[in-house]
Amino acid sequence: MRSLNEQSNLMLKRTVIIAIFAAVSVVLSLIEASIPINMGVPGAKLGLANIMVLTCLYFLRARDSLMMVLLKTLLTAFIFGTFSSFLFSIMGALFSFAAMWFLLAVGRKKLSVIGISIVGGIAHNVGQLTAAAFYFRTSNIFYYLPMLLIMGVLTGIAVGIAVRYLIPALSKLELFEGFLTEKD
Secondary structure (H helix, E strand, O other): OHHHHHHHHHHHHHHHHHHHHHHHHHHHHHHHHHHOOOOOOOOOOOOHHHHHHHHHHOOHHHHHHHHHHHHHHHHHHHHHHOOHHHHHHHHHHHHHHHHHHHHHHHHHHOOHHHHHHHHHHHHHHHHHHHHHHHHHOHHHHHHHHHHHHHHHHHHHHHHHHHHHHHHHHHHOHHOOOOOOOOOO
């Protein structure tokens, strides 16, 4: 059993990590928006902020990670956007979060971070298309799905590679001590 002081310190660490990850994800979104990369598919982008989402899922509990996802999405919507961009972002983020959380919950030791990231990338695109179908009131938008699935795989690989290196690096920092071995 942890003492009250240890519990308080752990809660503070979680809050700090959530805030840092949300801030870094917003910065990554800003960087990505300033890089003129044409992915060849309307709406497709690298998804650099998802590096922080997946990393957060590895270190923290699901509810902490969900808080980070919501903060990131709200902050980037305030910076970039319109209601429709917020709707697409939140649906993509929630689909991706749910898919990656589920895979980590059932197969953390069996699945690679790159595989989990690929599923997250694909789920993000499916979430955005679902939002677009509701927003535009047409299912014709799903004609983009094959191209977005390919983009989800490619960006998922890139994000997964980054996370594969980031997790061990962060694990060496005192702030993250004990978070990979203990999920309470």
